[in-house]
Amino acid sequence: MALTTIDGAACAKCKFFDTEASGESLGLCRYNPPIGQANGDAAGVWPKVEASDWCGHFEPANA
Incomplete structure (x- = not known):
């Protein structure tokens, strides 16, 4: 069972998610x-x- 969030929040939709170095299904979190x-x-x-x-x-x- 997949966990879901309000409004479908996911790393792929976050401004801190960087896919340039890792591809589309994996990425780097640039928050910290x-x-x-x-x-x-x-x-x-x-x-x-x-x-x-x-x-x-x-x-x-997009914020």
């Missing part, structure tokens, strides 16, 4: 800064999310 890596030599990474995911930070992309 990149997450640091355990070995201090690697650069931080943006969280990967599914286009159908959603969270409490949703803002429509």
Whole structure:
């Protein structure tokens, strides 16, 4: 059973969702800064999310 939200909020419709680096069904969430890596030599990474995911930070992309 898929979870749904009011007005169909989903990462794919959020202004913080970036598909340029990952494709159409996966994307990067640009709401928070990149997450640091355990070995201090690697650069931080943006969280990967599914286009159908959603969270409490949703803002429509056209806003």
